Amino acid sequence: MSSGRSEHSGLSNSARQGWPAGFWDRHPAEVAADLIGWTVLVNGVGGRIVETEAYHHEDPASHSHSGPTPRNAVMFGPPAHLYVYRSYGIHWCMNFVCWSGAPGGAVLVRALEPTRGLDVMSERRLASDPRALCSGPGKLCQALAVTRDHNGAALDRAPFALTPGPAAGVVVGPRIGITKAVDVPWRFGEAGSRFASRPFRVS
DNA sequence: TGCCCGATTAACT
DNA sequence: GTTAATCGGGCAA
Numbered sequence: 001m002s003s004g005r006s007e008h009s010g011l012s013n014s015a016r017q018g019w020p021a022g023f024w025d026r027h028p029a030e031v032a033a034d035l036i037g038w039t040v041l042v043n044g045v046g047g048r049i050v051e052t053e054a055y056h057h058e059d060p061a062s063h064s065h066s067g068p069t070p071r072n073a074v075m076f077g078p079p080a081h082l083y084v085y086r087s088y089g090i091h092w093c094m095n096f097v098c099w100s101g102a103p104g105g106a107v108l109v110r111a112l113e114p115t116r117g118l119d120v121m122s123e124r125r126l127a128s129d130p131r132a133l134c135s136g137p138g139k140l141c142q143a144l145a146v147t148r149d150h151n152g153a154a155l156d157r158a159p160f161a162l163t164p165g166p167a168a169g170v171v172v173g174p175r176i177g178i179t180k181a182v183d184v185p186w187r188f189g190e191a192g193s194r195f196a197s198r199p200f201r202v203s
Numbered sequence: 204t205g206c207c208c209g210a211t212t213a214a215c216t
Numbered sequence: 217g218t219t220a221a222t223c224g225g226g227c228a229a
Contacts, residue, residue, distance in 0.1 A: 089223030
């Protein structure tokens with residue numbers, strides 16, 4: 001990777017990335033839905049986002065619900081940055097911070113359709129089936145080698161690249177693995193994708 | 204300081 | 217369907 005960018009074009013970083021103006025300054029559920037179909041790469045390795053979940057500062061299930069702490073501080077910082085946390089003492093999970101009139105919003109990236117660096121991801125995951133590489137928040141962080149070191153990183157700067165792309169359609173459902181606000185339909189996925197962590201209920 | 208529990212995963216029965 | 221692995225955050229004592 002590493003092309004010679006960073007010229008003084010007068011464009012913001014987000015404009016160079018092709019992000020729509022104000023994209024991140026919305027409710028996390030809107031951002032989460034619109035991120036379906038986009039491509040996220042870390043050092044050139046990654047794929048299309050096919051599953052996301054939204055978390056909001058007033059949402060009991062969100063890490064940001066009780067206000068800023070050392071762990072979730074990034075959620076209260078600028079949008080389009082990465083919030084990475086340890087899950088069950090074993091896995092890493094990554095979120096994209098967004099803004100919704102108040103700080104504390106984020107989108108959990110739950111699954112990717114692998115498109116770049118399949119060989120590297122297979123080595124990291126010790127799995128060859130493409131559907132086993134990024135079909136879960138812990139799995140995709142392992143496949144992309146995302147760890148606490150990336151907490152607070154900007155999405156428009158190396159090693160990250162996040163670019164818009166089309167989705168076949170977006171399906172919605174309740175979030176997974178939480179015990180509070182279990183009925184809020186803030187899980188989003190690409191319709192018909194075989195790379196989700198779990199299937200969406202067909203409506 | 205100690206205890207409980209979690210935005211998970213893989214390997215079981 | 218059930219469960220162990222594993223550890224840091226949050227809260228009670």
